[in-house]
Amino acid sequence: MAGGAADDSGTGAVDDTGTDAAGDAGSGAGGGGTDADVVRLATAVERFTRVLRRLTAPDGMSLTTVATLVRLDDLGPHRLSELAAAEGVTQPGMTQLVSRLEREGLAQRRGDPADGRVVVVEITAAGRESILRRRRERAGKLSGLLADLPAEDRAAITRSLEVLDRLAGRLSGPPAGSAG
Amino acid sequence: MAGGAADDSGTGAVDDTGTDAAGDAGSGAGGGGTDADVVRLATAVERFTRVLRRLTAPDGMSLTTVATLVRLDDLGPHRLSELAAAEGVTQPGMTQLVSRLEREGLAQRRGDPADGRVVVVEITAAGRESILRRRRERAGKLSGLLADLPAEDRAAITRSLEVLDRLAGRLSGPPAGSAG
DNA sequence: CCGCTTCTATAAGCAGCTGATATAACTGAC
DNA sequence: GTCAGTTATATCAGCTGCTTATAGAAGCGG
Numbered sequence: 001m002a003g004g005a006a007d008d009s010g011t012g013a014v015d016d017t018g019t020d021a022a023g024d025a026g027s028g029a030g031g032g033g034t035d036a037d038v039v040r041l042a043t044a045v046e047r048f049t050r051v052l053r054r055l056t057a058p059d060g061m062s063l064t065t066v067a068t069l070v071r072l073d074d075l076g077p078h079r080l081s082e083l084a085a086a087e088g089v090t091q092p093g094m095t096q097l098v099s100r101l102e103r104e105g106l107a108q109r110r111g112d113p114a115d116g117r118v119v120v121v122e123i124t125a126a127g128r129e130s131i132l133r134r135r136r137e138r139a140g141k142l143s144g145l146l147a148d149l150p151a152e153d154r155a156a157i158t159r160s161l162e163v164l165d166r167l168a169g170r171l172s173g174p175p176a177g178s179a180g
Numbered sequence: 181m182a183g184g185a186a187d188d189s190g191t192g193a194v195d196d197t198g199t200d201a202a203g204d205a206g207s208g209a210g211g212g213g214t215d216a217d218v219v220r221l222a223t224a225v226e227r228f229t230r231v232l233r234r235l236t237a238p239d240g241m242s243l244t245t246v247a248t249l250v251r252l253d254d255l256g257p258h259r260l261s262e263l264a265a266a267e268g269v270t271q272p273g274m275t276q277l278v279s280r281l282e283r284e285g286l287a288q289r290r291g292d293p294a295d296g297r298v299v300v301v302e303i304t305a306a307g308r309e310s311i312l313r314r315r316r317e318r319a320g321k322l323s324g325l326l327a328d329l330p331a332e333d334r335a336a337i338t339r340s341l342e343v344l345d346r347l348a349g350r351l352s353g354p355p356a357g358s359a360g
Numbered sequence: 361c362c363g364c365t366t367c368t369a370t371a372a373g374c375a376g377c378t379g380a381t382a383t384a385a386c387t388g389a390c
Numbered sequence: 391g392t393c394a395g396t397t398a399t400a401t402c403a404g405c406t407g408c409t410t411a412t413a414g415a416a417g418c419g420g
Binding site: 060062064065089090092093096097100115116117118 | 406407408409410411415416417
Binding site: 079080081091092094095096099115116117118119 | 366367368369370371
């Protein structure tokens with residue numbers, strides 16, 4: 001149920017999917033992928049939201065919190081305001097978030113000797129461990145789901161992994177050179 | 181916490197890994213997919229969280245709100261408690277959510293003539309329009325991203341769409357036969 | 361020193377979730 | 391019919407996590 005995703009599509013013109021998709025929202029139609037493809041992707045992302053919510057263990061960690069911790073793990077220490085900009089929250093919001101992380105021992109504040117105003121945030125060993133634990137939990141749940149899928153479906157997902165990864169990297173971008 | 185309705189918890193094998201990302205994809209393996217594959221997927225999902233946050237326009241709509249509205253659009257009217265179970269929030273939470281939707285004219289309550297206790301929720305024309313608008317906005321942003329990707333990457337994403345869709349459907353499950 | 365900018369912290373408020381509980385409607389025994 | 395038990399929704403108090411507005415401390419040019 002839920003929408004026939006098994007149409008032909010491919011790369012040509014598909015069903016009109018509503019109206020003038022992506023008409024005014026930037027990026028000319030000629031430049032990006034097919035309009036219909038993009039709308040389909042947007043729809044799939046919407047549906048996948050539900051999956052994400054289910055996969056998120058009740059650690060009491062918000063999406064932003066996890067994303068911040070993962071970022072600190074992946075890309076190293078950031079100054080606080082930089083972190084706020086990268087994760088798309090306000091600076092006071094990030095101050096609170098970091099305070100929470102610090103209270104739970106998952107990250108810690110550090111001063112910048114070169115600039116007394118700056119607070120540099122870095123992940124702790126406990127924070128790294130927390131991420132790993134969470135990742136393994138999620139993997140466990142995913143494992144159960146994937147087991148029910150035919151092999152070709154699993155292969156399709158695997159193949160798209162690196163692409164999704166590249167997409168994610170493109171969006172988050174480099175932390176504007178600093179925190180070195 | 182949570183409803184406790186969908187506590188699958190997979191095989192839970194998946195030991196440490198974390199670094200070894202070798203092995204072929206799609207091998208049977210009783211647990212369902214290679215361990216490393218699953219961990220890679222879990223990691224990609226983590227990273228994709230950032231993408232989701234960025235793609236979500238500042239409509240002031242929570243993930244749950246959007247998912248609920250999309251569900252009502254896809255699968256038709258649901259009773260309130262059914263909606264709560266499907267989206268993984270408590271019944272009081274869904275009562276509030278629906279009240280919010282109703283106040284903004286995106287959904288409406290309806291009585292069930294066969295059962296006076298029941299409240300059936302259905303999406304309004306304005307609600308459908310809201311979803312479409314949001315989807316188009318998202319599509320616009322995605323379009324810009326996809327334009328930078330090589331064609332083969334776009335194809336990989338397109339191919340994985342239906343699989344992701346199937347995954348989402350598997351997790352949320354049918355609304356237990358109603359919404360007639 | 362002073363004024364201006366930059367970076368973080370604090371305060372007040374709102375959204376959105378939770379558990380506990382109240383209210384109303386259906387069901388079955390009698 | 392009435393009573394008790396179950397089911398479906400609403401309401402209440404409380405917490406988390408975000409927001410805007412503002413305060414305070416540190417750097418920089420005069």
